Amino acid sequence: MVINKREKDSVVIFDIEGEIKRSDITDVTLHQLVKDQLESGKKHILLNFEKVEFIDSFGVGEILASYISTHNLGGKLKLARISKKLFLIFQVTMLTKVLDIVEDEETALQGFFKD
Amino acid sequence: MAKSRVSSLLSRVVDIKPGEERIALLLFSYFFLITAPFTIIKAVRDASYLDGPGIDKLPYAYATALIVGIFVSLHTTLQVRVSRQRLITLSLIFFILTAGLFYGILFKGWTWLAIIYYMWANVFGVVVMTQFWMVMNDIFNPREAKRLIGFFGSGGILGGIAAGIVTALIAKKGEEHELFILVIALLIACIFVVRAIFAWQRNVTGIASPGGKKPPPMGREMERAGFKVSYDTVRKDSYLRLLAAAIILTVIVSTFIDWQYKSVVDQNQWAKARLTSFFGLFQAGLLVFSLLIQILLTSKLVKRFGILLALMVFPGVLFLGTVGIAIWANLLLGILIKGSDKSFSYSINQSARELLYIPVAPEKKYKAKAFIDMFVNRFSKTTGAVILFVVFLLVPNDFKARIRAISLVSVCFLIAWIFLNLKVSKAYVSTVKGKLEKEWERGDRIVDRAMDVETAKLVFDTLGSKDRSSNLYAMHLYDLLRKDKLTPEIKKLVGYESDEIRTASLGVLMEAEESPWTVHPDEELPADVLEKEIGEIMELESYQRLMKDFADRIVTEKGSDAETSKMELAKAISLMDSRSPLAASLDDLIKDDSPAVSRYAMEAAAKFKEREYVPLLILKLADPRTQEDAESALKKYGPRIVGMLGDYLEDPVEPLAVRKEVTAVLAGIGTPDVPEFLLRALAGNPEDLQSDLIDALDKIRSRQPDLAVPAEAVRMLIVKEVVHYTHAKDPSAVLNIFKLLGLVYSHEDIFRAYQNIQVGTKDSVAYALELLDYTLEKEMRDLVFPVLEDFTTAKKSS
Numbered sequence: 001m002v003i004n005k006r007e008k009d010s011v012v013i014f015d016i017e018g019e020i021k022r023s024d025i026t027d028v029t030l031h032q033l034v035k036d037q038l039e040s041g042k043k044h045i046l047l048n049f050e051k052v053e054f055i056d057s058f059g060v061g062e063i064l065a066s067y068i069s070t071h072n073l074g075g076k077l078k079l080a081r082i083s084k085k086l087f088l089i090f091q092v093t094m095l096t097k098v099l100d101i102v103e104d105e106e107t108a109l110q111g112f113f114k115d
Numbered sequence: 116m117a118k119s120r121v122s123s124l125l126s127r128v129v130d131i132k133p134g135e136e137r138i139a140l141l142l143f144s145y146f147f148l149i150t151a152p153f154t155i156i157k158a159v160r161d162a163s164y165l166d167g168p169g170i171d172k173l174p175y176a177y178a179t180a181l182i183v184g185i186f187v188s189l190h191t192t193l194q195v196r197v198s199r200q201r202l203i204t205l206s207l208i209f210f211i212l213t214a215g216l217f218y219g220i221l222f223k224g225w226t227w228l229a230i231i232y233y234m235w236a237n238v239f240g241v242v243v244m245t246q247f248w249m250v251m252n253d254i255f256n257p258r259e260a261k262r263l264i265g266f267f268g269s270g271g272i273l274g275g276i277a278a279g280i281v282t283a284l285i286a287k288k289g290e291e292h293e294l295f296i297l298v299i300a301l302l303i304a305c306i307f308v309v310r311a312i313f314a315w316q317r318n319v320t321g322i323a324s325p326g327g328k329k330p331p332p333m334g335r336e337m338e339r340a341g342f343k344v345s346y347d348t349v350r351k352d353s354y355l356r357l358l359a360a361a362i363i364l365t366v367i368v369s370t371f372i373d374w375q376y377k378s379v380v381d382q383n384q385w386a387k388a389r390l391t392s393f394f395g396l397f398q399a400g401l402l403v404f405s406l407l408i409q410i411l412l413t414s415k416l417v418k419r420f421g422i423l424l425a426l427m428v429f430p431g432v433l434f435l436g437t438v439g440i441a442i443w444a445n446l447l448l449g450i451l452i453k454g455s456d457k458s459f460s461y462s463i464n465q466s467a468r469e470l471l472y473i474p475v476a477p478e479k480k481y482k483a484k485a486f487i488d489m490f491v492n493r494f495s496k497t498t499g500a501v502i503l504f505v506v507f508l509l510v511p512n513d514f515k516a517r518i519r520a521i522s523l524v525s526v527c528f529l530i531a532w533i534f535l536n537l538k539v540s541k542a543y544v545s546t547v548k549g550k551l552e553k554e555w556e557r558g559d560r561i562v563d564r565a566m567d568v569e570t571a572k573l574v575f576d577t578l579g580s581k582d583r584s585s586n587l588y589a590m591h592l593y594d595l596l597r598k599d600k601l602t603p604e605i606k607k608l609v610g611y612e613s614d615e616i617r618t619a620s621l622g623v624l625m626e627a628e629e630s631p632w633t634v635h636p637d638e639e640l641p642a643d644v645l646e647k648e649i650g651e652i653m654e655l656e657s658y659q660r661l662m663k664d665f666a667d668r669i670v671t672e673k674g675s676d677a678e679t680s681k682m683e684l685a686k687a688i689s690l691m692d693s694r695s696p697l698a699a700s701l702d703d704l705i706k707d708d709s710p711a712v713s714r715y716a717m718e719a720a721a722k723f724k725e726r727e728y729v730p731l732l733i734l735k736l737a738d739p740r741t742q743e744d745a746e747s748a749l750k751k752y753g754p755r756i757v758g759m760l761g762d763y764l765e766d767p768v769e770p771l772a773v774r775k776e777v778t779a780v781l782a783g784i785g786t787p788d789v790p791e792f793l794l795r796a797l798a799g800n801p802e803d804l805q806s807d808l809i810d811a812l813d814k815i816r817s818r819q820p821d822l823a824v825p826a827e828a829v830r831m832l833i834v835k836e837v838v839h840y841t842h843a844k845d846p847s848a849v850l851n852i853f854k855l856l857g858l859v860y861s862h863e864d865i866f867r868a869y870q871n872i873q874v875g876t877k878d879s880v881a882y883a884l885e886l887l888d889y890t891l892e893k894e895m896r897d898l899v900f901p902v903l904e905d906f907t908t909a910k911k912s913s
Contacts, residue, residue, distance in 0.1 A: 021579070022710040022740045029739045056579045057572030058710070061743040064562055071558030074873055089578065092608045093571035098562050 001025060003033060011044040011112055012037045013105070017051040020059030030059075034066040034077070043075035044112045048105065050081035060095070067099060076100070078108045131263065138254065138319075139263060141312045143270035145250070148305035149243040151274035152214075152298040154398045158282045159291060160236040161377065162390035163221065167229035170381040174507070176233045177370055177500035183237045184493030190242055191345055191485040199253070200313045203246045204306055210239055211302045218295035241492065245485065248469055250312060252480065259881070260473055264466045265415075272406040272461060279399025286391035345486035348479050354542045355483045358471055361539055362487055363495040364532040365464070368433060370499025371525045372456045375440055375518055379449030382514060386446060397450065405458035412463065423540040425467040429459045430532045437529065441522035444515050471539065474546040474882065544889050550882040553863075554870035557817050570600045577609045586683045590690065597646055653691050662687075666700040670707075678709045685715035693723035705731045710740035717741070721748035729756055733763055736776035746776055750783040757784060761792035765799065775807050782811035785818060790858075794828045806847060813854035816862050824858040833898060840902050849906050852899055860890055872907060880907050 001018040014033065018024065034045055045066070055063075063079070070077040078100045082090065090096050102108045131139055164176055193202055213235060221232055251260065251267065278297075285293055349355045380386045386393045436452035472480055502524060510520045562568065577591035592609070595601040652658055662684075669680045685704045688697050704716035705728065713735060720728035729752065735745035749756065763769050764777050778796075781789045790812055797808045809832070816822055833855045840848035853869040868883040868890075884903065888896065 022714065022744075025740055032739070054579065055575060057575045058714075058740070058743065060568075060572050060575050061747075064568065065743065068558035068562060071555060071561065074555055074870065089574065089608060092604050093574050094566035095571060097565040 003030060005033065005037075008105075009109055009113075010042070011046055011109055012042045013046045013048055015048045015051070019054040019056075020052060020062060021054065021056040022058035025058075030062040031065040031069065035069050038069055038073055038075060043070075043073065045070055045075065045077045046105065046108050046112075047077070047079045048081055049079055049083070049086065052083075052086070055086065055089075060093075063095075063099065076112055078102055078111065080105050080108045131266070135259075135263070138312070138315050139266060141308060141315065142247075142251065142254075142267050144308045145305065145312060146247055146267055146270035147274035148301050148308055149247060149274070150271035151278035152301045153240050153243065154275040154278035154395075154402075155282050155294045155298050156214075156236045156239055158279070158286070158391055158394040158398060159221070159294060160233050161394045162286075162291075163229045164233055165377065165381060165387075165390055167226045170378055173374055173377060174500040174503040176230060177374075177503070178497050179230060179234045180237060180493040180496030180500070183234050183241070184490045186234075186238050187241050187493065188490060190245075191482075191490075194481060194485055199246075199249065200309065203250075203309050206242055206246065207302050207306050207309070210243075211299050214295050214298045214302070218292055218299075221295075222292050237493075248472075249481065249484065251469065252472060252484075254316065260470060264469065268462055268466055269406055272402045275402035275461075276399045276406065279395045279397070279402060282395025283392045283399065286395055287389070291391050345482040345490075348482040349486050349491075352479065352483070354546050355475065355479070355487070357535065357539045357542050358468075358483075359487050359491050361532065361535050362468075362491050363498070364528055364535060365429075365460075366492055366495035367499040367502065368430075368525050368528050368532065369456055369460065370496055371503070371521045371528075372433065372437070372452055374503055375444075375521055376449045376453035378514060378518065379440075379444060379446050383446045397453075401454045401457050402461070404454060405461045408458055408462040423537070425463050426536040426540060427533065429464040430529050430536065432459055434526065434529045437522045437525040441519045444518040471543055474543065474550055474885075544886070547882055547886050547889070548864060548867070551867040551871045551879065551886060553867050554874055557814065559814065560817065567600075570595075570598070573598075573600070574605055574609065580682075581609070584679045584683055587679070587686060590683070590686045593649065593690070594686075649690070653687075653695065659696050662697050663700075666697055670700055670703040678712060681707060681709070681712040682715050685712055685719055689715065689719035689722055693725060698723065701728065702731060705735065710738070710744075713741050714744040717744050717748040721751040724752050724755070726756065726759070729759055733760075733773060733777065736773045736780075737770055742772075742776055746780050746783070749780045753784060754786040754788070757781065757786060757788055757792065760784075761795070764792060764796045767799075767801075771803055774801070774804055778804065778807045778811045782814045785815040787819075787822060789815060790822065790824050794825065794832075797832055798828070806851060809851045809854050812858055813862075816858050817866070820862050826859045829855050829858050830895070830898075833895070837898055837902050840906075844905075844909070846906070849902065852902065856891070856895070856899070864890055872903070 001016065001020055001024045004015045004017075006013050006015070014030070016030070020030065030047075037045060047063070047066070067077050080102050081104060082101055087096075087101065090099070090101065100111070102111060164173065168175070190202075190206070197205070217232060217235070221228060255263065278301075281297065282294060285291070285297075349359055380390075380393065432455045433452070436448075436455050440448040440452050472484060475483065503521070506517065506520050506524065510516050573591065573595060577588065577595065580587035580591055592601065595605065595609075666684055669677060669684060672680075681704060684697075684700065688695070688701060688704075691697060698719075701716055701719055701723075705713050705720060707713050707716065717728075717732055717735065720732060729749070732745045732749050735741040736749075749760070760777050760781055764774055764781070766774075769777075778793070781792060793808050793812050797805065801808070812824070816824070833852055836848045836851045836855065839845060840852070850869070853865055857865040864886060868887050871879040871883040884900075884907070887900075887903070891899070
């Protein structure tokens with residue numbers, strides 16, 4: 001898994017590539033990267049799933065932990081460009097009840113400021 | 116330079132912030148310029164009535180209050196049709212003109228005119244005072260008002276003192292009518308001051324006139340606040356009803372006291388010979404006393420002890436005075452009781468009462484205030500008059516007997532008043548709380564409430580295992596089935612096909628035995644049958660022996676195939692009983708380098724809940740790849756391992772990452788004994804762990820609001836955070852302070868206050884601080900408020 005960070009209009013965007021699974025993480029987890037941004041004062045986090053092929057339960061845990069950390073500081077976390085298959089899984093597992101999932105990056109960016 | 120000199124001069128007397136000097140002085144002047152003429156008008160009113168109709172007819176004067184109320188309700192109607200500035204200016208012009216009229220005719224000796232004048236004087240007093248407090252409420256929020264209310268009030272008191280002395284001097288010369296020229300002059304000056312106040316308002320807020328809106332076109336937008344609307348506003352709101360009830364009792368008791376006071380004045384030869392002068396001097400002396408209370412006591416009393424004590428002082432003092440005058444009905448007691456009534460009324464009670472209005476929504480406030488201040492006041496005065504008439508009927512026309520009877524009735528009303536103030540005080544806090552929106556909830560609570568995380572993870576694992584291992588896939592399906600989670604939706608999602616089960620059945624693991632499963636398409640697999648059959652197979656000695664050999668071989672192997680097999684083995688063990696000989700392989704599987712293998716093994720350990728696995732699970736907390744799974748497994752152990760986890764937490768030799776995760780596990784377990792371990796760890800000054808420990812306590816308390824936490828230990832921690840903030844200005848210290856406060860005070864209230872301070876508007880911050888002011892004990896307030904005020908100022912300027 002490779003995670004690249006960029007910023008746009010004070011929103012931190014993590015572009016995730018590959019598979020989010022426990023056997024694939026390197027030095028730093030996704031949650032840790034999100035926490036680092038929160039600690040530096042950022043409140044708007046967007047996870048870009050365009051190039052995510054697979055998530056295991058570890059990946060689910062990372063996403064939820066990132067959501068909880070962001071939320072507890074009054075911030076907002078959104079997920080964008082999730083594949084149809086993955087979205088279906090999110091629906092069945094009720095992750096859509098908790099996570100703010102949007103179609104694309106533009107919608108997410110607009111949504112942050114509208115909120 | 117001049118500006119800062121004014122500011123520094125003012126700041127010696129009152130807590131005034133830069134930028135507030137001009138408006139503070141304007142409001143001070145405004146209050147001075149309405150109180151001064153009112154003092155003069157009142158002195159003439161009382162003197163002319165006692166000289167004319169006389170003391171026995173005084174209740175009739177009180178009863179005219181209701182008629183006054185009718186005129187004053189006209190003001191209420193005009194209030195929403197006309198802009199504030201125009202209304203005030205027109206009112207002042209009306210009073211100027213009518214004062215001119217009385218200048219010409221009042222002293223012609225017409226007895227009936229004394230009653231007309233009495234009513235006019237009361238209308239004047241109510242209207243100008245109400246208008247002043249409306250402007251005050253428009254400009255300031257509760258915290259600003261509380262801080263400055265003593266200063267503004269002093270303006271009124273000074274106006275009264277000056278006017279009282281001048282009245283005494285002029286009346287002494289027998290030139291009472293000249294007093295009306297002074298009244299007219301003061302009111303003209305007031306018009307200019309009012310203009311300046313609204314000009315300031317426009318400059319600062321850009322709003323056309325205080326109250327926030329230009330008057331709406333007739334019949335559109337805003338509802339007209341006529342008498343009925345104002346009455347309904349009060350009737351439908353329990354808080355406003357309480358305020359109205361308190362005012363009713365205040366005014367009735369005040370009516371009794373006024374009659375007692377004027378009775379003793381009427382009885383005293385010296386005072387009777389120089390009534391206007393006496394009343395003028397009395398006003399001046401009274402207001403000196405009021406000024407001292409206002410400057411030295413009011414703001415400090417309200418800020419330090421809160422609204423409740425401020426409300427209790429007034430009826431308490433009157434209680435003593437009422438008893439006193441019943442025993443010694445002389446001029447001195449009369450002066451004392453009347454003096455107490457008015458001085459506390461003008462100062463502490465008025466200030467506290469106006470503060471009680473501040474949390475009321477603006478659209479209700481103006482409707483309600485006009486109704487309460489103008490109609491309720493008048494109605495209460497009339498009620499007081501009626502009660503006096505009843506007493507006069509029942510008690511012989513003897514001065515002392517009537518004084519005592521009125522005192523007895525007063526005592527009953529005062530007791531009711533005190534109880535009512537207690538209710539008002541509680542309702543005030545609820546109303547302030549109601550202004551504070553809950554901005555957000557803890558994320559972990561939202562997740563727990565909205566979804567089944569364990570099942571979600573199992574579904575993901577099922578999907579993930581499909582391509583990797585059909586055995587694992589089958590075991591996951593079986594697990595879902597056993598947990599009654601294999602819903603049609605999930606079945607469809609995970610793409611369950613019976614062929615896959617047939618070819619990759621559990622029989623692969625059994626080797627020697629044929630799989631009993633030949634699942635046909637569309638055939639239902641009843642969970643209880645499956646569980647029983649699989650359970651029996653797993654208990655077979657032959658099965659266990661075979662699987663043990665397999666396990667012993669597999670656990671030491673490396674490579675992708677071995678990893679898959681170990682995952683399957685670990686998963687299979689999780690489906691067995693903890694006494695199974697295969698469970699002995701669990702140690703090695705937990706310790707395995709592969710996070711996927713150790714994850715399934717940890718799941719099995721969590722199911723068995725054997726203490727021997729706990730150290731291995733804790734070791735896995737250090738690895739980010741297995742951290743969450745280990746945390747989840749440990750949480751499932753529940754309270755039986757709290758002590759063990761506490762030992763790891765307090766051990767400084769343990770890696771910080773492990774201690775942080777142990778903290779999270781303890782927070783997840785959250786039994787009543789957990790806070791003790793967390794507080795003990797905090798007492799050991801663990802710098803990098805401080806915030807995690809405090810967050811864990813906060814998490815537990817948020818789920819269990821009744822959980823008791825030792826207050827003294829928490830106080831010491833708050834002190835540390837305050838010191839840290841003072842040196843480092845670290846915002847996280849403020850968050851920690853709130854989390855710690857939430858351990859000993861209402862978590863909900865503290866949480867709301869924090870959120871409103873973090874993200875709220877100017878008013879939300881003010882209401883939040885107001886709520887904390889009321890909620891926290893004095894010692895805690897003194898400790899944290901400097902930090903909060905510094906923090907909110909820093910936020911404002913950032």
